[in-house]
Amino acid sequence: MRSLSKQLAFAAALIVAALPAFAQGTNPLITVEEPYARATPSGAQTGAVYMTLANKANAADRLTAAASNVAAKVQIHEMSVVNGVMQMRELANGLAVPADGSVTLKPGSYHVMLIGLKKPLTAGETFPLTLTFEKAGNISVTVTVRAMGATPDKNGGMGDMHDNQGGGMGHMEMK
Amino acid sequence: MRMRHVILTAMAGIAGFSAMVVLILFLGSSSQTGRSIGSAAIGGPFTLVDDTGTAVTESTLAGKPYAIYFGYTYCPEVCPTTLLDLSNWIKKLGPDADKLNYAFVTVDPERDTPQLMHSYLSSFDKRIRGFTGTSEEIAKIAREYRVYYKKIPTDDGSYVMDHSSIIYLMGPNGKFVTVIAYQEDDASALGKLRNLVALTPSS
Numbered sequence: 304m305r306s307l308s309k310q311l312a313f314a315a316a317l318i319v320a321a322l323p324a325f326a327q328g329t330n331p332l333i334t335v336e337e338p339y340a341r342a343t344p345s346g347a348q349t350g351a352v353y354m355t356l357a358n359k360a361n362a363a364d365r366l367t368a369a370a371s372n373v374a375a376k377v378q379i380h381e382m383s384v385v386n387g388v389m390q391m392r393e394l395a396n397g398l399a400v401p402a403d404g405s406v407t408l409k410p411g412s413y414h415v416m417l418i419g420l421k422k423p424l425t426a427g428e429t430f431p432l433t434l435t436f437e438k439a440g441n442i443s444v445t446v447t448v449r450a451m452g453a454t455p456d457k458n459g460g461m462g463d464m465h466d467n468q469g470g471g472m473g474h475m476e477m478k
Numbered sequence: 479m480r481m482r483h484v485i486l487t488a489m490a491g492i493a494g495f496s497a498m499v500v501l502i503l504f505l506g507s508s509s510q511t512g513r514s515i516g517s518a519a520i521g522g523p524f525t526l527v528d529d530t531g532t533a534v535t536e537s538t539l540a541g542k543p544y545a546i547y548f549g550y551t552y553c554p555e556v557c558p559t560t561l562l563d564l565s566n567w568i569k570k571l572g573p574d575a576d577k578l579n580y581a582f583v584t585v586d587p588e589r590d591t592p593q594l595m596h597s598y599l600s601s602f603d604k605r606i607r608g609f610t611g612t613s614e615e616i617a618k619i620a621r622e623y624r625v626y627y628k629k630i631p632t633d634d635g636s637y638v639m640d641h642s643s644i645i646y647l648m649g650p651n652g653k654f655v656t657v658i659a660y661q662e663d664d665a666s667a668l669g670k671l672r673n674l675v676a677l678t679p680s681s
Contacts (some may be wrong), residue, residue: 346597
């Protein structure tokens with residue numbers, strides 16, 4: 304019996320290890336991958352959170368709201384640059400997450416907008432964010448603050464470590 | 479998925495490139511034609527205050543070639559990214575960077591006080607100065623620089639700003655030279671800034 308439970312534990316450990324390191328939450332319907340924010344300038348009142356939402360269900364879902372204790376208000380926004388003009392709009396009906404598909408919130412596109420920051424977001428810190436979905440319900444994730452200008456990591460998860468080095472001008476090369 | 483990503487990226491690239499071509503054609507034609515437009519089409523006199531509360535005018539910037547950018551501190555992405563890019567280019571210019579002036583002009587004077595702009599700009603290269611003023615003063619300089627901005631009310635009673643996100647490069651006489659588009663690549667932007675340094679008056 305003892306060896307069987309050991310084997311089970313080992314198998315479980317293997318499964319856990321095989322899961323993408325950046326996926327968060329244990330929700331059966333939606334996986335939140337690599338949630339991150341960019342560090343904000345001193346005194347800035349707004350910030351943006353980016354991530355990928357993967358829908359494991361065969362029915363479409365919708366991100367309808369978000370909340371965090373770091374900001375007075377949290378909204379779901381889309382930004383675009385049209386003919387050199389930056390536009391930003393709140394998505395009043397939330398953001399659709401297609402069945403068996405995913406949607407990526409990233410610079411130049413969708414983001415979770417933090418309004419009324421209680422203090423600047425500093426690279427290397429983390430903060431909690433709760434996402435509310437129409438079907439999947441509430442999912443709480445931990446957002447990592449990366450350097451100002453950080454972009455989604457193409458290698459998945461851990462490759463952004465160098466973004467968090469140092470502060471001040473030292474990290475300004477990161478884009 | 480990968481194919482779709484490639485297509486989307488290509489589409490975004492084409493859209494961005496088209497926007498730049500339209501802009502360059504617009505700027506090129508407006509700076510070369512007509513007496514009423516002429517080479518003074520972009521730029522002009524202004525009275526504003528800087529982020530230390532000191533009054534500034536066009537002559538504050540003139541004397542050196544300068545880079546001028548319009549945005550606002552409540553901007554979550556485009557403005558910090560642009561100011562970060564500009565800060566990195568300033569650093570790469572080395573000692574030549576001091577041959578230029580740099581200004582960040584708010585299009586949101588209601589919220590962007592000198593104090594807030596001062597705090598905000600402390601996160602970027604210290605040579606970038608913040609300019610704000612009354613709504614009328616900001617409207618005047620925006621008109622002169624052909625900067626589009628518009629207050630868009632939000633459901634919660636607040637607002638966001640639509641605005642042009644372009645860095646204008648001006649000669650030491652306040653005459654328009656060229657622009658750096660949003661997220662222009664480093665080599666191109668640096669080339670333009672080095673050309674601007676070359677316009678430094680010999681004295």
